[in-house]
Amino acid sequence: MENQKKREGRVIKRVLITGIAGSGGSYLAEYIVNNHPEVEVHGAGRWHATTTNDNLAAIRDRITLHECDLLDFSSVLRVLEKVRPDAIFHLAAHANVRASFETPLSVMNNNVMGTANLFEAIRAAKLDPWIQLCSTSEVYGIVDLKYVPINEETPMRPSSPYAVSKVAQDLLGFSYFKAYKMKIIRTRMFTYLNPRRTDLFATSFARQVVRIEAGLQKELVHGNLDSIRTIIDVRDAMRAYWDALMYCEPGEVYNIGGTTTMSVGDFLATLVSLAKKPIPTRVDPALLRPSDVTLQIPDTKKFLAATGWKAEYTFKESMAHLMDYWRKEIAKEVAGKKI
16 A cells, blocks of 8 residues: 555545445445544435335444435435535446346436436536546447457447446546536446345356255356456445545546456356355346457556555455355345245
């Protein structure tokens, strides 16, 4: 952490997290309340997320939730004027890549217009917060081998409606930085292991393995196993978001990712080896995307130089966290069936 010792982070007293009840937002909120208790944590989300989501159960009494729909400008403005945050982490998004092929207009509208509403509401409220715009490696799409490992200058060639929406979101961030001097820091996160997000391949696999162990499912179904991914623990990823807000420069974009690289098939094989019984598997054509990314190997030198960030969790520890989470969740499901 030599770079961090040479400079002090920004002074932040109050943060607003969009999408706080989601899989990533909830981990970010946990990180902040547990490691930066001096910071007020506020979250914005739609009513069904802020009132029913179990992701926030452990910290519910340490955060403040606000009902807000990013597609409703008046509700965004109301929350911003009430909270007046020093910093905003913008995580809210429709983020299911495969589903985006089924509902492309909904995904575009939510991710692009929701972001535009947020930026315009910040201007209307005359606020000047630090903004961490959380984007994704999906923006790079199908990458030519000559660009691997992928740095921030790699051409964006999105291969799904979701990825297109994130490219637009990314460019909106740059546009508002240039036009209005808004302090927007863009990050592009590569694959993370997040037990709470079931549409991710790793979480889907873990959940299915544990269900088979418990006798609730007969076989594991999967899509494309050939894609190469570089994996990071979600807890390290959320700490990286905090560090980006503390140390990175507005107007710039930074790749964030781990160092463990493998194919989706190798990940599945590793997971199956941890199972308590044999796991039959088969490909499900419904899980194959019309267009898929293939090489997701990041160059993160720019982010590391700016922050001094370093992963704390090993791949083995991340796998254990993933499996432990789902063994507890499936145990609850089994107990419920016995009542």
